[in-house]
Amino acid sequence: MMKEFKVTPIRNGTVIDHIECGMALKVLRIIGMTDGKVQSPVSVLMHVPSKKEGWKDVVKVEDRELDPREVDKIALIAPKATINIIRDFNVAEKHNVVMPERVVGKARCSNPNCITNQNEPIEPEFVVEGKNQPVLRCVYCDRNVDDIAENLL
Numbered sequence: 001m002m003k004e005f006k007v008t009p010i011r012n013g014t015v016i017d018h019i020e021c022g023m024a025l026k027v028l029r030i031i032g033m034t035d036g037k038v039q040s041p042v043s044v045l046m047h048v049p050s051k052k053e054g055w056k057d058v059v060k061v062e063d064r065e066l067d068p069r070e071v072d073k074i075a076l077i078a079p080k081a082t083i084n085i086i087r088d089f090n091v092a093e094k095h096n097v098v099m100p101e102r103v104v105g106k107a108r109c110s111n112p113n114c115i116t117n118q119n120e121p122i123e124p125e126f127v128v129e130g131k132n133q134p135v136l137r138c139v140y141c142d143r144n145v146d147d148i149a150e151n152l153l
Contacts, residue, residue, distance in 0.1 A: 007045060009086075009089055010041075010089070011086070012087055012088065013062040013063050014060070014061050014064060015061075016058065016061075017056070017081065017084060018053065018078075018080050018081050019078040020057070020078055020080065021046070022047075023057055023077055023149070024044050024057035024059050027059050027074055028059060030070055031064075041061075042061050043060040044060075069106065072106060075097035075098060076106075076107070076136070079097065079132055080097075081096075083097065099128060099131050100128055102126065102127060103126040103136060104123055104124070104125045106124075107124060107136060107145060109140070109151075111141050111143040114143065124138070124140075124153075126145065
């Protein structure tokens with residue numbers, strides 16, 4: 001007989017649902033859960049069944065709500081994600097992430113010769129092309145960012 005493990009519900013916090021398979025650990029990095037200073041329980045579910053997409057990852061963080069900057073970054077690597085704010089064991093708010101049209105100061109250009117990488121007082125800025133598999137194009141040098149998750153600031 002196979003034992004089934006369930007993840008316990010959280011009283012208060014955030015559930016990031018419908019993350020593309022394999023991206024949960026990158027989401028953890030965005031929300032600062034990999035720096036060794038985690039103060040509250042975190043649950044990571046990877047490659048779990050999804051009625052909408054077939055398979056998904058899920059991240060649950062107790063006693064913490066995300067700030068808008070974190071949500072914007074999550075949208076870039078998990079464009080189908082939903083953010084559920086949990087209060088007293090119930091979903092108080094539910095939001096789909098929104099893909100921005102422009103990204104300013106949240107990622108670095110992967111071109112080492114770009115002016116944004118030359119110690120100039122210029123914030124990196126990108127145009128977002130594509131919504132399901134977004135591509136960031138630098139407004140200064142026109143280079144596409146190679147790996148969005150690795151270049152997030």
